[in-house]
Amino acid sequence: MLRTLHSVTGLAAAILVVVLALSGAILSVNPVSEWMAAPAVRSGHTEIAALADVVAARRPEVDKIVRTASGTLVVSYFDGTSAGSEVVDPETGAALGPHAPSGFTRMVTNLHRSLLLGQTGRAVAGLGAAAMVILTMSGALMLMARLGGWRAILRPVRGTPMQRWHAGIGRLTMVALLLSSLTGTYMALATFELVPDGSAQASKSSEGVGGPRLPVGKVAALAAVDLADLRELAFPYAGDPTDTYTLTTSRGVSQIDAATGEVLTFEAHAAGSRFYEFVYMLHTGQGLWPLGLLLGLSATAVPLFAATGALIWWRRFKAMPRFPGNASAASAETIILVGSEGGSTWGFAAALHQSLTAAGQRVRTVPMNAIGSPYPKAARMLILPATYGEGTAPASASAFLARLDGLDMRLPVAVLGFGDRQFPRFCGFADTVSAALDARGWPSLLSLCRIDRQSAQEFARWGEDLGVALGLDLNLKAVAARPKTFSLELVRRVDYGAEVQAPTAILSFAMPADSRHGAWWRTLFPAGLPQFEPGDIVGIIPPGSDRPRYYSLASANRDGVLEICVRKQPGGHCSTFLHDLDLGGRIESFIRPNPAFRPSAGKAPLVLIGAGAGIGPLVGFTRHNETGRPIHLYWGGRNPASDFLYREELTECLADQRLTALRTAFSRVPGGGYVQGRLAEDGAELLDMIRKGAQILVCGGRDMAVGVERTLEAILKPAGLDLARLKEEGRYVADVY
Structure with missing residues (x-):
């Protein structure tokens, strides 16, 4: 809302x-x-009558004296048939110059x-x-x-x-x-x-007695008022002997007889005047x-x-899938809520939406964050959450759980989770959503179901179960929505690790010369690449597959290349494709921002921890450390002779102080170890940096990350600190695969 x-x-x-x-x-x-050009009016220093007397002696036909809100005194007058205005000194009444605001x-x-x-x-x-x-x-x-x-x-x-x-x-x-x-x-x-x-208005009914007028300096009612209290003094018209002075102060509006100097009427400002x-x-x-x-x-x-x-609105609007005949919130009978990070879950939502609509249902399909909208005619809710990272909510569902707490409705609900069984927290966010709904008493339309790797067969079977529960004939045929991609060409590669059975390649891609962006575009922008930063994600769709694989970026688009560090996985379809790619070979890719995994602003130290190909984004953060912020990099490999990734660049960063310290651990050499062992050795120094506000960023395999967390907990606990608090504050962030 x-x-x-x-x-x-x-x-x-x-x-x-x-x-x-x-x-x-x-x-x-x-x-x-105005403050610089005009002297300030000092309280208790000058009477209105005295200043008006000096002004009237210099300007025989004065119209009014105004004290502006900034304290400047402005006199308006007539000189024959022409009108003028000037700024005057509140101490002497002397003219300081014309008052003529510019036309601009x-x-x-x-x-x-x-x-x-x-x-x-x-x-x-x-x-x-x-x-x-x-x-x-x-x-x-x-x-x-x-x-x-x-x-x-x-x-x-x-x-x-x-x-x-x-x-x-x-x-x-x-x-x-x-x-x-x-x-x-x-x-x-x-x-x-x-x-x-709150401002008072001058009375129109009172007139002066007429007759010879007192000199303005002799008018008792003006002599009794301090100049600092003045708002405006309007002089009587010379041709009308019964006209009066009209004095506006902070207290109200007075009409003063020009012949006797007495106050004829007084209208006090209302209480709101001072407020205004x-x-x-x-x-x-x-x-x-x-x-x-x-x-x-x-x-x-x-x-x-x-x-x-x-x-921001335009990008969100363009990214939102369109559903023909999407029912309004006020009329929908079935609500489909989608939580998707890369966009693939929307393809399944579209198939479900289409099948239910064909069965005569009024269906509304929206992101999970729209849970707070009123749905007065809804009879059921179907929730399709994908899981991002370590069981966390995707972007389109980031506010779902918080908004769920404020809802009064309790609809029959079915949760269908999307994930990948290779991750320990398979469909972890779907589990969280299902548990939250159960705890709040939402009736279950179907028990929680999980889809592995966007399986169309599992989705179709779930559709059959849903059809039975609803008494409808549903035939769900869906594939993941394929993201919009752009082609990139491999322009550089450096290979490591063959000797230790861990082949790893640093691959750099650029926009092909025959891309839709011409030479002029690439002159203005870094190789025509879209916006990305180190730590963001590139999705790559290998030949023969519609399922993207994701890699953390080691470069920013301003570097002119898209750079990733990839280890060849046994049986890995995409990693094998990338390792076999020759220079000039092309990939189909798209960018997914990963703003959560990025150094926070400030000068506090950064502690970067990684192993294997997880060094990619950590090198990217170091590469762009133009301010010389303290960066301490802990990294683990197998053997420095064969898989010391980015060795030359890290040496340069140490030399020019973009990198403060480098601590390595190699597991396949005598006396070697793992990166968590280096952390334990430096426990006192790490604790000191954490107390000074250090942020810790971890990238690499899950086993390494678990070992790192245990080591850090052991370092923090004796000092009364804990890792959960650092995570809550955004000072411990992990990108784990």
Whole structure:
């Protein structure tokens, strides 16, 4: 719901809020220039009557004296038939120069207040301010939920580069933007008298006694008021002997007889007047210019929000599968919820959707994160969760369990998990979902079923069981949705490990010369490659298969190549294909961001731990350590003579201090060992780095990762620390296969 509100509001009001933000940022400079150009009015130092007397002696026909919100005194006057205005010194009343705001400033002011469209524009601008309130608050709540609550608001923001920019800058500017938009909304409402501004209006019924007028310096009612309390003093019209002075102060509006100097009427401001002045000061910075500059600086981030937000929405929109005849949430009888990381589970969801629709059901198929939507006519729910990594939720189901807690409905439900039996936590997320539904009392339509390696046969058998449970004839024929791929050409390879029966290759791919991207594109962009960073995932579909295999990336797209480190697995279809690939050979691939496995921002040490081909992304992190952040790399191989991967590059990184320390362990040499043994030897040093905020990143085989966790637990426990806490804080992250 929050994401929908945020997205719809942002898309609808993007241009409007950008115009308001940029014009407001430009105007935020004005209070500074006024503060620098005009002396401040000091409380208790000057009477209004004394200053008005000096001004009237210099300008025989004064119209009004105004003290602006920033404290500048401006005199408007007539000189014959022409009008003028000047800034005056509050101490002496001497003219400091003409008061003539530039045409550009007036235009920007009108643009900001009314979009140059008069009263209609003022209403639209007010709606823009309200839209910014909605965007800021919904964005803040989404960020809070993503990071784990307000207490975690300073945690590193994870996601794609676009998401990190969008959320990271939002975290820095949300308070200022919320203040600007709330005050702007209030002022717009006050303009149309929907909320009171508290200001009093001068009485129109009172007239002076007429006769000769006192010199303004002798008017007792003006002599009794301090200049610091002035808002505006309007002089009587010279041609009307009964006209009066109209004095507006912080307390109210007075009419003063020009002949006697006595107060004829006084209308006090309502209680809301001071509040409105405070709101005005907060919004404009008038009278508080440092705040105005801060708000203006924050407003310059709004165009970046609009651009990154639109791109994030567009990528999400493009990635969302389309289902012809997808029923609305209000009318659907059967709800299919899909949790997919790489997109393959959507192919099975499409087959299920089509078969149920053909059987006469009104079906709605959406991501699992849509569980919070109201489904008033739903009779059942079918949930298809894939498992990502070590039993965790895929991106489209990341909020499912949290939203499940807030639901009142309890529908008959069936859970069909997708996974790979080679992993110990086969369909681990599906197990978690099923247990959560059971614990909350959801009736079971079918017992939990698990699909291994996207088996179409197992899916068809589950469809038969579902048909029996529903009393429908279902014939499910599906294959995994094949991701959109691009071709890459092998341009470099380095082979290791044949002597120790662990053949491993470092493979570098580039965009083929005959790709759809021409030479001009490759000149502007790194070989035409899509966006990726070390630690992201490349999916490769080997010939004769529709099932992708995944490899961690050792390079970033700005390196000009896509680089992976691959060990040849016995009977491994894709690894054998890659090891047999000659230079010039091609692969079909796609990129899957893996933002969770990435160094967090900051200067705290990084501890990188890996074994075998798991060194790939760790070298990538080290390669791009331009800031010289402390990096300690622990890596295990078999024999330094045959499979010391990246040896030359790591030596260079040590020399130029991109790598602080390298600790290796080789298991096939006398006196050798494993990487967890090196960690145990350096336990005291590791504990010191962890206390200083170090982040630990682990990549490699599951057996190695289990040994590393046990070793680290043994190091942490005597110090009162534990690995679970580090994981919760994002300071221990593993990419394990």
